[in-house]
Amino acid sequence: MNKKFHFAVFLPQYENLEYWKSQIIGIEKAAIEFSKFGIVLDYFFYDFNVVSFKEAVKKVLEFDCDGLLFAPIFYQESVRFLAEYEKKDIPVVMIDSNISNNDEHAYVGQDAFQSGYLAGRLISFAVKNERQILIFKITREIESTSVYLQRIDGFYSFFKDHEELTNFKFSEITIKDSGIDQLNLEMFAGINSVFVPNSRAYIVARFLEQNNIKGVRIIGYDLLKENIEYLNKGVIDFLINQRPEEQGYMGINHLYKKLVLQETVVNTHYIPLEIILKENYFPARKG
Template sequence: MKDKEITIKDIALKAEVSTGTVDRVLHKRGRVAPSVEKRVLKILKEMEYEPNIIARALSSKKEYKIAVLIPDDAYDNYWFAPKAGIKKSLKELKRFGLTVKFHFFDPYQVHSFVEKANEVNNELPDGIILSPIFHRETLPFVQNWKKAEVPFVLFNTEISDFEPLSYIGQDSYLSGFLAGKLINYGQCDPCTILIAHFDEETSNAAHLEKKEQGFRNYFTQNNLSQKYELIRADIETQNASLTVKQLDEVFETNPNIKAVFVTTSKAFEIAAYLNQKHIADVKIIGYDLLPKNIHYLKNNTINFLINQNPKGQGFWSLQLLADKLIFKKEVPLLKYLPLDIVTKENLNYFVGEEIEG
């Protein structure tokens, strides 16, 4: 362990050069004779010099503008948590000159996303955070950001083809695979299993396709295809009467449904429907600790919730951008958060939890 912190002055004294020369070597700016640079680098390594990045960032007058492009939680309560996570991270980072501007769009209207994405383009931010729920429409914006060398972080929806600075969230495929395992446990008799997608154009939502693929592959890989019939339904919730009509058709056509996998945060829609229709003995697996989901988890209508930690997704999105822009650190391409299985019995350990990962 070093007895004291090594400074630039210590390096300069040992290398018999000025502190300005050491600074130029460290930051690769200005002209330094090759032999001098080699000597300084050797001494830096020998003395295990570690720059005080935090102090440097605090003393810098540079400002960093971050644009956040996410759905408005007024339309879907799920998006309140990542917004809160970003704000929590900002409290720690604003002293380094970092500012955040939110651009909220209607998650059910593509034109709303495009409008807000154009706003981001016009602002020329230093970094961008987004959840690319509209795959096709996001692609041209991503291409522009890459050309402009603006780093962007994806959360919630992983699309590796976009080549972001980093992705924060869960492995969608594995979360679907896990849901399949949870449904199979305790299910002795052959039955029909419903895969329910709510309010999403799945062909344009890569994460939902991956969840369904992982779910289906669990049954295929475990030779359960003969035991279970897997069916899929795309349900709309913007019109309550239409939602009920669609679910009526699914359950009347498939009377042997004994389990439902909801690929979004809207497991409560299935739970409310089953309660309304007095349909019992149907296992429900869904995502996220929304108040409505928690209600039905507590009364045993929902069996399991897979916690995606949306607050943590938002928190780490801003943290990783700050690591890149302010602290000049290497940022991981992927930051997968745990696949937490939440039940009625362990719910209290997750509600109001601190951000982890």
């Protein structure tokens, strides 16, 4: 006769996407742990395009539940969805990206601006010589999100805040989709460091390796298998880990505490900005 708590989980499709798969692993870990308290998860997945997202929005709006876990990948559409969803007066926790300007919704994820700021600091270490820094944007539709832009914003802000670092010059390149065939040697002429503000640092690393270009520092995000491969080869220098599994777990944990235990829960749970180098990456880190 236990009461059931239905949580809607509204996320991108995770097949072949390690990052989102890890989020789901964390979510399911929490679901198993709290299942004896009547928690039931209902999944709403969308493909990485706005059409699919909008179709899923309709279903989520019609679905009757107690709480919502939501990854607001498409900025404009997500803002509109949340405005509509607020009428339902159901607690919402966002993971991965925070698009809320107020404190109305909970958030579990990194401070994207600060993570870009940290990346700026990591790139700034070799301060004696002039440095040419390339911000390499490899985008799908999805990457025109606030996280992506906030990271770049944070990156530049680090150098604005440190006026003594006069010897850094910046340029940007944007290519569409994930194709390594769109890269060319000219892009890297004179470049000392590359900042890739999403999980695709391995694309740059692979190109540099194939063309035997050495001594370029690369910083990127997420412990994808392909990124780790180039980290271990010494081609990628730094990866900032977002701990997706922990995000998923904490997202469900937040709804559980708020709705089942009726505890007062802090609304923003920042995931630490974890710096991974070849020398502190351990495959079995989860222990």
